Amino acid sequence: MARETTYLELSQDGGGAHKFYEVTVDGAAVSVRYGRIGADGQVQSSSFPTVEKARAAAAKKIGEKVRKGYAPAVAGVRAARAVSRRQVTSAPSTARAVAPVLWRFRTGSSAFGIHVDEDRCWVGNQAGDVYTLSHEGEVLARYSLPDGVKCLVADEFWIYAGCDDGTVYDLSSKVPFGAYDIAADVDIFWLDIHEGVLSVSDRSGGLTVIDHEDEFQWSRRSPGSNAWMVRADERSVYHGHSKGVTAYAADGGTQLWHTPTNGSVLFGWQEDHTVYAATGRHTVQRLAKATGAVEASYQCDAAVYACATSPDGRHVFAADYASSVYCFDADGQRLWKLGTGGGSALSMQYLDERLYLVTTDGSLICMDASEAAILAAQRGSVPTAVDVKSAAALPVFTPAASAAAVATVSVAAAPAGGVVVECVQQGGRMRVQVVSGGFEPSWNVQFPRGIREPGARYVVDGLHAASGGFYRVRGEIRRLV
Numbered sequence: 001m002a003r004e005t006t007y008l009e010l011s012q013d014g015g016g017a018h019k020f021y022e023v024t025v026d027g028a029a030v031s032v033r034y035g036r037i038g039a040d041g042q043v044q045s046s047s048f049p050t051v052e053k054a055r056a057a058a059a060k061k062i063g064e065k066v067r068k069g070y071a072p073a074v075a076g077v078r079a080a081r082a083v084s085r086r087q088v089t090s091a092p093s094t095a096r097a098v099a100p101v102l103w104r105f106r107t108g109s110s111a112f113g114i115h116v117d118e119d120r121c122w123v124g125n126q127a128g129d130v131y132t133l134s135h136e137g138e139v140l141a142r143y144s145l146p147d148g149v150k151c152l153v154a155d156e157f158w159i160y161a162g163c164d165d166g167t168v169y170d171l172s173s174k175v176p177f178g179a180y181d182i183a184a185d186v187d188i189f190w191l192d193i194h195e196g197v198l199s200v201s202d203r204s205g206g207l208t209v210i211d212h213e214d215e216f217q218w219s220r221r222s223p224g225s226n227a228w229m230v231r232a233d234e235r236s237v238y239h240g241h242s243k244g245v246t247a248y249a250a251d252g253g254t255q256l257w258h259t260p261t262n263g264s265v266l267f268g269w270q271e272d273h274t275v276y277a278a279t280g281r282h283t284v285q286r287l288a289k290a291t292g293a294v295e296a297s298y299q300c301d302a303a304v305y306a307c308a309t310s311p312d313g314r315h316v317f318a319a320d321y322a323s324s325v326y327c328f329d330a331d332g333q334r335l336w337k338l339g340t341g342g343g344s345a346l347s348m349q350y351l352d353e354r355l356y357l358v359t360t361d362g363s364l365i366c367m368d369a370s371e372a373a374i375l376a377a378q379r380g381s382v383p384t385a386v387d388v389k390s391a392a393a394l395p396v397f398t399p400a401a402s403a404a405a406v407a408t409v410s411v412a413a414a415p416a417g418g419v420v421v422e423c424v425q426q427g428g429r430m431r432v433q434v435v436s437g438g439f440e441p442s443w444n445v446q447f448p449r450g451i452r453e454p455g456a457r458y459v460v461d462g463l464h465a466a467s468g469g470f471y472r473v474r475g476e477i478r479r480l481v
Helices: 051-067 371-378
Strands: 002-009 018-026 031-038 042-047 101-106 109-115 122-126 129-133 138-145 149-155 158-163 165-172 177-181 190-195 197-202 207-208 216-221 229-232 236-241 244-249 254-257 267-269 274-279 283-288 292-301 302-308 313-322 322-327 336-338 345-351 354-359 364-369 386-388 407-409 419-426 430-434 457-460 463-466 470-473 478-479
Touching: 002 051, 018 051, 018 165, 018 407, 051 292, 109 158, 109 345, 109 354, 122 149, 122 354, 122 364, 129 149, 149 190, 149 354, 165 419, 197 229, 197 236, 216 386, 229 267, 236 267, 244 267, 267 302, 274 302, 283 302, 283 313, 313 345, 336 371
Parallel strands: 101 386, 109 149, 302 345, 407 478
Antiparallel strands: 002 018, 018 031, 031 042, 101 364, 109 122, 122 129, 129 138, 149 158, 158 165, 165 177, 190 197, 197 207, 207 216, 229 236, 236 244, 244 254, 267 274, 274 283, 283 292, 302 313, 313 322, 322 336, 345 354, 354 364, 419 430, 419 457, 457 478, 463 470
């Protein structure tokens, strides 16, 4: 029997959905390819006992999409929608001394994404590369993602990369998979995640909140545009944009406060009781989370691209577009200003008397921020920075061509220790629940949306309980047939 392919598209006016769905029947096999128009998309394949059952399953899939507004189309006629990439400038530092850089790793493309924890350092760049390094500068692994990385965010021991293709990838295991797929009309500028709930700020000043099952929760439109800041905690979501910072209740029901800032917000940071807004008018402002009141200001000499603090806000760090890095005490007194020795820092993080920066020239920089090292640098004595090189045999992890690396295994061959989960229809929503014993039956599983089908069962290498009352997958996902 000849191979049959049906190609559908859903493209809405006004910046709405812009997606395709393609079903191919080849004998008793059915493959589905789906994603954003202009992208390769993800592929899911299934086998059936007979050709007739394969054709019936394909017809059912096509019918479901047509009822949702998809229509027959010709692949390649509609172009992909343009993606906004942050355009930044960088100038030489005017500081008289250079920061005490311990090591520097050059990724090859400007870098916005950074996350540093007790185990390792992460950097993500505009080429879609994410590298992990030890605190001493050893390159451990590389993830190659389909599009530029706008930011890296972490939640407990999971880490996510928000990409220009509108997908948020889970990098917590060796095989990255798309954990969240942001709507096509949302042009991601920044992300934050708290207990599995993702907050997305965008180009137009919008704020979108999505739950751990990749389902829309709520959205608000703040008074400004170009929203480069979003930070979230258990109480509120703090949204920074061209008109200041706006705080919303965590459930989206109420605007709690709005505070105009000294210039457009270009970056944001948070501590337990305060948020910090780095602005285009050379200032970092500290705002009380409870009221939005400005508690302190930290004055730099140029537009501030990034900021961070030491624990409890004892020291406040900032980086400007002129390749300088600053340190202030909590009250706003400037303690020092030093050159980065490279590009301008676009994001930063402090840990254990070290300040980590990612820059316009694509570098991850580790500098010694101890008082002794800074004093020596101000006197002109700095260590020789180690130029970190990537190993030739570095492991490279890429998102699987099929959704979430789904392989096929026999029900009888489910590996020992594997956890079986099942897709079930509940109240019009597709849920994923644990079938294996020993897990809380009322909790659902954060699971890739593209492979949720009624009745489908999967084996996962492990599940971990998250603080938000759901399970997250750790390891490979394999379908049971």
